Amino acid sequence: MLLAVDIGNTSTALGVFSGERLVAHFRIHTDRMRMESEYRVILKNLFALEGLPPPTAALLSSVVPPVEREMKRAIEKLFGVKAQVVDAESTGLEVLIENPKEAGADRLVNAVGALSYKSPTGRYIVVDFGTATTFDLVEAPNRYLGGAITIGPQTAVDALAARTAKLPRIDLVPPKGVVGKSTLEALRSGLVLGYAALVEGMVRRFKEEAGEALVIATGGFAETLKDLCPSFDVVDEDLTLKGLLRIHLGRG
Numbered sequence: 188m189l190l191a192v193d194i195g196n197t198s199t200a201l202g203v204f205s206g207e208r209l210v211a212h213f214r215i216h217t218d219r220m221r222m223e224s225e226y227r228v229i230l231k232n233l234f235a236l237e238g239l240p241p242p243t244a245a246l247l248s249s250v251v252p253p254v255e256r257e258m259k260r261a262i263e264k265l266f267g268v269k270a271q272v273v274d275a276e277s278t279g280l281e282v283l284i285e286n287p288k289e290a291g292a293d294r295l296v297n298a299v300g301a302l303s304y305k306s307p308t309g310r311y312i313v314v315d316f317g318t319a320t321t322f323d324l325v326e327a328p329n330r331y332l333g334g335a336i337t338i339g340p341q342t343a344v345d346a347l348a349a350r351t352a353k354l355p356r357i358d359l360v361p362p363k364g365v366v367g368k369s370t371l372e373a374l375r376s377g378l379v380l381g382y383a384a385l386v387e388g389m390v391r392r393f394k395e396e397a398g399e400a401l402v403i404a405t406g407g408f409a410e411t412l413k414d415l416c417p418s419f420d421v422v423d424e425d426l427t428l429k430g431l432l433r434i435h436l437g438r439g
Contacts, residue, residue, distance in 0.1 A: 190242035190266070191431035192258060193293060194249035196318040197341070198407075199258075201230075202428035203239055207436075209425060211237045219253050226261035245270040246431045248292040278434055280331045291321070293427060294334065297405065298325040299438075300430030304421060306401035312393050313426070314386060314419075316406030318342050322389050324397055332397070335389060340382050340408050347378075359411055382408075383415035390418040 189204040195217060203211040213233050234241070245262045247270055249255035255272060262270040271277070275287045278295045293315070301311040302325065309327040314320065316339060323334035338346070340359055348356040357374050365380055367373030390402055404412070404419045405426035413422045423429070 188240060188242040188244070189432060189435050190245040190262065190268075191428045191435070192245065192247045192249075192262075192270075193296070193427045193431065194247065194251050194254050194258060195293060196251060199254070200428060201233070202425065202431070203234075203237075203242065204428075204432050207432065209428065211239055212425065212428070217251060217254055219251065221254070221257060223257045223260040223264065226258050227265045230261060230265055241266045242268060244268055244435060246273065246435050247271065248273045248296045248427065248431055250291050250293055273431070273434060279437070280329050282331045284331070284333045290331065293317075294321055294323050295331060296427050296430035296434065297321075298323055298331045298430070299433050300405075300423070300426040300428075301325050301401075301403050302327060302329070303429060303433060303438075304401060304403065308399045308401070310398060310400035312390055312400045312402045314390070314402065314404045314406075314409070315427075316340060316404070316408035316412075320386075320406075320408075322393060324393060324400070335393075337385070337389075340378065343382070344378060347374075359408065361411070361415060379411070380415065383412050386412065386416050387418055390416075 191202040193200045199215050199217045201213040202209050245268050259270045273292045275282050278299055282290055297313045297315055301313050311325040313323045318339045320337050320339050324332040359379055361379050362372045362375035365376050367376045401420050402418050403421045405423050409422045413419055
């Protein structure tokens, strides 16, 4: 039993694998103020809720060091297993950027997860929608070539609402059409259709520079955009967790 944990800036995903099968998947809010004892309570309750036995191994990917520290301690105290933290070296990837230590662990783990798919060209573009949206270029058998980072869709919504007096926060759902007939529909047009245009434009530019590639979308907004982004070949919300499993199994 493997406990795979992906700690992001906004949310933390936890997956429990029995062998190579994902048997449970949880998502909790990432809170930098939570202490190790609080995470122990959360983990104990989640495992009890699903009737799961304790894990025999744990692997963490994190971009939030304070949460990583407390979560690691909680896992080790509660389950009595060593919680390993992913870094560039442990992924098994050849990280071909100026400073490999700068590459976010989540982006590298996504790259490992992408390699589980078959690409006709041996290249992959991974689009991950989170607090930031990342675009990463991967090449078989194990090369991470770099990527791009932009603001995440929900972060854009929150920033717009915070900096304007009359524009409300909205749900990110597709509008009825591109020409909005109300403020709400105008916001949805700009933030959802506009974001889809951003994604399609970036994927096109990646392909112009690097050649054809299998496009894999992950993260919470991927499902919303899948019908608006014809460039997506695969939508896999569990890509990061699957990448952690592959690293654990030595397939990075």
